[in-house]
Amino acid sequence: MSxxxxxxxxxxxxxxxxxxxxxxxxxxxxxxxxxxxxxxGKAILILWTCREGNDLQExxxxxxxxxLEFDYHNDNCKELIKKYNxxxxxxxxxxxxxxxxxxxxxxxxxxxxxxxxxNDK
Numbered sequence: 001m002s003x004x005x006x007x008x009x010x011x012x013x014x015x016x017x018x019x020x021x022x023x024x025x026x027x028x029x030x031x032x033x034x035x036x037x038x039x040x041g042k043a044i045l046i047l048w049t050c051r052e053g054n055d056l057q058e059x060x061x062x063x064x065x066x067x068l069e070f071d072y073h074n075d076n077c078k079e080l081i082k083k084y085n086x087x088x089x090x091x092x093x094x095x096x097x098x099x100x101x102x103x104x105x106x107x108x109x110x111x112x113x114x115x116x117x118x119n120d121k
């Protein structure tokens with residue numbers, strides 16, 4: 001049996017179209033994509049954000065409102081912590097989804113293009 005794919009997903013500007021400290025409108029295409037991945041039983045989802053405390057809880061609640069629940073929040077999955085006998089500060093994932101990241105095309109993650117990127121073509 002193969003290992004589940006681990007997705008680390010940013011909140012501000014990624015799951016939410018807002019900028020910290022506001023939440024803004026949801027990125028519904030990405031939210032639906034992640035829900036399908038999780039429902040398939042082949043994915044582990046990590047909410048990977050700089051938010052902490054009440055701000056982190058606000059992000060968690062925002063996602064739950066749209067039916068998206070994460071397995072971990074700003075933490076590595078327990079299987080990898082056990083495997084390496086360590087919980088590094090760097091979150092391990094197979095796929096990192098962030099508005100400031102470059103995504104590998106093979107993952108086909110639905111993510112909007114910024115206006116500046118559309119004008120570059």
